[in-house]
Structure formats: structure tokens, C-alpha cells
Amino acid sequence: xxxxxxxxxxxxxxxxxxxxxxxxxxxxxxxxxxxxxxxxxxxxxxxxxxxxxxxxxxxxxxxxxxxxxxxxxxxxxxxxxxxxxxxxxxxxxxxxxxxxxxxxxxxxxxxxxxxxxxxxxxxxxxxxxxxxxxxxxxxxxxxxxxxxxxxxxxxxxxxxxxxxxxxxxxxxxxxxxxxxxxxxxxxxxxxxxxxxxxxxxxxxxxxxxxx
Amino acid sequence: xxxxxxxxxxxxxxxxxxxxxxxxxxxxxxxxxxxxxxxxxxxxxxxxxxxxxxxxxxxxxxxxxxxxxxxxxxxxxxxxxxxxxxxxxxxxxxxxxxxxxxxxxxxxxxxxxxxxxxxxxxxxxxxxxxxxxxxxxxxxxxxxxxxxxxxxxxxxxxxxxxxxxxxxxxxxxxxxxxxxxxxxxxxxxxxxxxxxxxxxxxxxxxxxxxxxxxxxxxxxxxxxxxxxxxxxxxxxxxxxxxxxxxxxxxxxxxxxxxxxxxxxxxxxxxxxxxxxxxxxxxxxxxxxxxxxxxxxxxxxxxxxxxxxxxxxxxxxxxxxxxxxxxxxxxxxxxxxxxxxxxxxxxxxxxxxxxxxxxxxxxxxxxxxxxxxxxxxxxxxxxxxxxxxxxxxxxxxxxxxxxxxxxxxxxxxxxxxxxxxxxxxxxxxxxxxxxxxxxxxxxxxxxxxxxxxxxxxxxxxxxxxxxxxxxxxxxxxx
Numbered sequence: 001x002x003x004x005x006x007x008x009x010x011x012x013x014x015x016x017x018x019x020x021x022x023x024x025x026x027x028x029x030x031x032x033x034x035x036x037x038x039x040x041x042x043x044x045x046x047x048x049x050x051x052x053x054x055x056x057x058x059x060x061x062x063x064x065x066x067x068x069x070x071x072x073x074x075x076x077x078x079x080x081x082x083x084x085x086x087x088x089x090x091x092x093x094x095x096x097x098x099x100x101x102x103x104x105x106x107x108x109x110x111x112x113x114x115x116x117x118x119x120x121x122x123x124x125x126x127x128x129x130x131x132x133x134x135x136x137x138x139x140x141x142x143x144x145x146x147x148x149x150x151x152x153x154x155x156x157x158x159x160x161x162x163x164x165x166x167x168x169x170x171x172x173x174x175x176x177x178x179x180x181x182x183x184x185x186x187x188x189x190x191x192x193x194x195x196x197x198x199x200x201x202x203x204x205x206x207x208x209x210x211x
Numbered sequence: 212x213x214x215x216x217x218x219x220x221x222x223x224x225x226x227x228x229x230x231x232x233x234x235x236x237x238x239x240x241x242x243x244x245x246x247x248x249x250x251x252x253x254x255x256x257x258x259x260x261x262x263x264x265x266x267x268x269x270x271x272x273x274x275x276x277x278x279x280x281x282x283x284x285x286x287x288x289x290x291x292x293x294x295x296x297x298x299x300x301x302x303x304x305x306x307x308x309x310x311x312x313x314x315x316x317x318x319x320x321x322x323x324x325x326x327x328x329x330x331x332x333x334x335x336x337x338x339x340x341x342x343x344x345x346x347x348x349x350x351x352x353x354x355x356x357x358x359x360x361x362x363x364x365x366x367x368x369x370x371x372x373x374x375x376x377x378x379x380x381x382x383x384x385x386x387x388x389x390x391x392x393x394x395x396x397x398x399x400x401x402x403x404x405x406x407x408x409x410x411x412x413x414x415x416x417x418x419x420x421x422x423x424x425x426x427x428x429x430x431x432x433x434x435x436x437x438x439x440x441x442x443x444x445x446x447x448x449x450x451x452x453x454x455x456x457x458x459x460x461x462x463x464x465x466x467x468x469x470x471x472x473x474x475x476x477x478x479x480x481x482x483x484x485x486x487x488x489x490x491x492x493x494x495x496x497x498x499x500x501x502x503x504x505x506x507x508x509x510x511x512x513x514x515x516x517x518x519x520x521x522x523x524x525x526x527x528x529x530x531x532x533x534x535x536x537x538x539x540x541x542x543x544x545x546x547x548x549x550x551x552x553x554x555x556x557x558x559x560x561x562x563x564x565x566x567x568x569x570x571x572x573x574x575x576x577x578x579x580x581x582x583x584x585x586x587x588x589x590x591x592x593x594x595x596x597x598x599x600x601x602x603x604x605x606x607x608x609x610x611x612x613x614x615x616x617x618x619x620x621x622x623x624x625x626x627x628x629x630x631x632x633x634x635x636x637x638x639x640x641x642x643x644x645x646x647x648x649x650x651x652x653x654x655x656x657x658x659x660x661x662x663x664x665x666x667x668x669x670x671x672x673x674x675x676x677x678x679x680x681x682x683x684x685x686x687x688x
Contacts, residue, residue: 033251080409086344088360114360203473
């Protein structure tokens, strides 16, 4: 996982609540067995015209198709972003498209966890703060926002300054680009010790009858 | 004297491996369920790092999301080459890493959340994870069960643990007798409608109360299954005699004296009197009616007696935007009575409602009728075991005579990863769990309902109040 700290970029506003992972990366792309190559399928259906003679063509109204928003590394959305399916492909698609952070008033649990394991900063701001940023980035697609992970702040050049909370361990892993499995394996002795007595609790073994 | 503890706290505490300072708890995972869609990248990760699966005996795998449901032959020779490659990858990965695998033709194959309980692998007090959000289903047994992403799948494979921050606790108590025609599905849709799709985010929910206690294991699984639709990390129901009766004699259940000892342990799990939850909600079962979703989020629900809402009914500005978008996508006019909405397709299936009790209830409604000429309808049993049981009871004949297709087990049209999808604009009464845009096929319009309500809609061609149906038809559950 790549380390991340300070990010300054224009942002793509997606002013909708409850954006689910089925929209972020539709099911047909979940059949692939690779971990890469999902960026081009991000918001696949929303990026295309759904009906009529132009069906399947790029939808010029969708934010990611607007020229001015190309190159944005920050996505801004409303509450409960990433709800629904646990597919990590959603975090992969957002990251591989080029985003490095998502700002929203709240995130769904599993998406939140997946994003952290892929170097994405998720900044939780208040409804009002998010509304301000959505407004500024909609009116001026070139409007730049700075996220400082170390300082836990989101700022812009015209006075916006908000603080976001983040679990210290999650912050540490993001700042250092750390692999979770390696960190847990520092506890290998504790796992061995735990199993030495837990395995005797046959009622919590999946295959008790065959043990 | 320790303070009275909740079911969740007991299971959580029993699985703490380590609590490193300033870091999340390292939680031991008793059972990891694996399927074809969210695992290939995790197996690759292990290979690249030269790691093994630490405890293959605590892993069980099957194929469900991708497999065709049309015929046994179609499942062995999947036409879609990308799907076939993914199914094959799981086959070879399980062989290489020593994981027990229930392949398409296996008598125990089925939707991953169906087979855990059917095998008796799912048991009270366990920690259970799977790379699928509906893992919450297993909480019906008093297990702590939750969905994870692929990085976490790899983490569990390598370490049999997960770093986890402790969720808060939320008890939802449903007391009283469920009215005639109201099911477990209506309870959970009603709850999500009340608290919203993020109403339980950050919480482990425990469902309690006399209406929950009165439910069968099938009904309890339906409720816990959709906990994730309210944003919950997990949903749990305390084990009781209903739980033990379900588990006794199953393939991976303890036998003989070990069974008695296991039950004695499980009886220590329920929440103690006086235990404190971070949040509580009380619902009177008598207020719940047969429920239908009208929009593109599982919180957008109303009673069968209700009408399609207008944008002004939304509680916040954000919700107004969602309502407007949902009404347009669903092609519905505000004020339309729900019972006037016509359906083109009916899907009876999914890890929410494809258990034997669901099929029995739907068959009772269907028996002696034929589906409307404007409707296509299919029954997709959740597992091989359910399919066999249903066929032995003649339910397949009831459905086929009525014009339903009778399919092979899998996730099918719940998410349309296999060939079972809606056409753009097609409207479906579905017993599944998500009505997101495009969930059942691009442009498809999903209405979530109970199996009985889906069956009645198949016959009349529009949403129909099952309570009136049952009175006129004389059928009852």
C-alpha cells in the first residue's frame, strides 16, 4: 500500500446520499480474478446513457465525464457512502481511477475498512462542511482542496478549514503505507497461545463432529 | 460480581487474542466461509507473499454467485468464460491450499450463507466472517458474524484473526404477536424503514422480544441477513431451544455427550438481565404490515396498504434528492397505491428468503393457481438441501404447475452475476435484499417483499395484500 499524507487537488462533487457499492462498481466486473484494472469501470452505469438511441454512450452530465473534473483526486459525496455489498472492488476502482480521498458526512462500515487497506483517505466532515465543499467544487471545478492527514485537516484557499477524526492506528498505517497482515503477524505468539486453549472449545469449532 | 453482559460482549471477549496498545483488538475467527467472487485476489496475495492458510480446518468454500441456475449441465460447463475462470480459480485454490470445497454438483452446495447453518458449521458463540456483506445471516444462531473485504479475506486466511475496533451495541426489541400474513421479512423491512439504511452503522444489533423468539431459525436468518441493509456491523439473536433443535444431528454438530456439553455452554451466552446497550429501540409487532419497497434503497419501504410517496415526504434535503432519483428510476408516480403497481417478473430466492420454510409458504399461496400471463416467475432454492427437501414435499410440482421455473441453487437474480437478470425497465417482485439501481440487471426495477407477497404478485400480476388473499383463498401459514 502506498503511503499518503498531504493531498492537494481539485475535487469531483457527487451530491447524493447512500451511494452503494453496486453503483461504484457494477457486478459484471466482479467476475475478474485480478486485483487491478477496475478504474475504467468506476461508476460504469452512471457514466453511460441508459436509454434511447445513445444508450451506452458517455453521459455528458455525469461529473466524471466533465472535462473540468478530469484529474480530480478527491471525491465528495453525501452521507452513508459505500453502503451495501462488501466488494473491495469498490475501493480498488476508486483508487485505480485516480482518487486518493473521499470526503462525506458518513461512510458504511465495510467500505470504510476496505478503503483503509488500499491507501484511500476517508475524511468524515459535518453535513454543513460537506455542503460547502460540494458547492464550491461544483461552481468552480478547478477549486483546490488540501487534505492533511497528519494534521487531520481539510482546507482550501478561501478560508475553509475543517478538522476530521481518524483512528490513530488507521492514520499510522495510511501515513506509512503499512500492510496489515505483517502487523498482525507480530502477534504470532499470541495467536499460537490463544489457539492452544481455544481449540479445546469444540463448541466453537466449525467441524466439531469430525475433530 | 461482574456487570451483566450482552450476548455480543460475551462472544467478543471470548475471541480476544491480543489488545496491542493503541491498535485495534486482534479478534480470533472461528469460521471463514469462502466463495468464488471475493477470494481469488486473496489467494493470489498469499501466493505472492509465500504464505499458507493458517487453519484450513476453519475454512469452508462453495460456489454460488456466478453459477448458472438453468441446469446441472450448464453449471458444469459455464458458457461465460470469465465466470468459468473465476469458478475454476476457486477449485484450484481450494485444492492447493487444502480448503474443503463444495462444488456445483455437491449435495451440500448452495448459497454460502445457506450451507453454513445446514452443515451445522454455523453455531452459537462463534465468530464467523465471509467476503460477503450478508454474512450477518449467521448471527441468527447467536454467532458474531460479519462481512469483510478481500484484503481481510487474505488476512483471515494468513492469521485466522482480524484487527477489529469494537462496535457499539444496539438492541431492537420486537414484542407481541405478528399479525396474520406478516413475516420475518416484513419485520426487518419495517425496521430498516424506521431507522434508515445507516441507522445501525457502527453497531452490533441484537434482536430480542417475544416476536423474535417465536420465529423459526429460517425467519431469524431472514432478519439477521438484512442487518447490513441498516448498516449494522452484525445482527445477533440469542440461542434457545429453537436454535438447538435446528442444529442437533447436523453434519458438523457435536454428537453424544459432546452435544450436551455444547448446549450447556451455549446456554451461558444470552444477554443477562440488566445488561446495558448503547442504544435501544422497541417495536410493537402488531403495528407491522406486509411491506413493499418502492424505491432504490432498502429503507424506501411502505405498507401494502400505502401509496408511492412524494418528494415532500422525504425527511431531509439529501433524502429529497434520493426520492426524486428513485421515483424516476423506478418509473413511479407519487400517490399511486402500491397494490396498483404491476410486475413483470417474480424472483423467489436469495440468502434472505430461499429456505424451505419460504418455499413452503409461497407454495401455499400458489397452489391451485397460475401465474398471470404478463408475468415470468422463477424459484431458485438457496441450496441443494432445500431443493431436495422441496422436491420430496412436491413443492416443485406446485410451482411448475403454476407456471414458475424451478431452478438449480445459487445467488441468481439477487445480484444478476449469472445469466439471471432483469431487462431494462422490467419490474420485479423479489424476495431478495437489495433494490439498488441495476442490482438485478441494468435498468431493472426491484421491489423487495416476503415470499408470500411475491407469490401473490406472481398470480395477480400486481402487488396484492396477502392478508386479504389468505382470507379469500382460505390458505394460511
